[in-house]
Amino acid sequence: MYVCICRGITDSRIRQEVANGATTIRELGARLGVATHCGQCGPHARAVLAEAVQEIVTSDVTGGTSVWEPAA
Numbered sequence: 001m002y003v004c005i006c007r008g009i010t011d012s013r014i015r016q017e018v019a020n021g022a023t024t025i026r027e028l029g030a031r032l033g034v035a036t037h038c039g040q041c042g043p044h045a046r047a048v049l050a051e052a053v054q055e056i057v058t059s060d061v062t063g064g065t066s067v068w069e070p071a072a
């Protein structure tokens with residue numbers, strides 16, 4: 001589903017960037033351009049980001065496979 005219409009960014013693309021280490025909306029903005037034009041997608045992008053980070057943290061806790069490493 002599209003999250004950012006201005007930049008054509010989907011929730012899947014945000015989740016991919018979280019898997020690659022993005023943990024803040026600022027990082028998503030720098031990497032993908034999310035919420036850097038009109039800003040209307042900011043709240044939804046933050047929600048997808050939080051959900052994706054939580055899924056990775058939960059996966060780590062439960063022993064699921066994950067490639068995500070928190071920033072030092």
Ligand code: FES
Pocket residue numbers: 003004005006007034035036037038039040041042
């Ligand atoms: S919808 Fe994301 S910047 Fe406009």
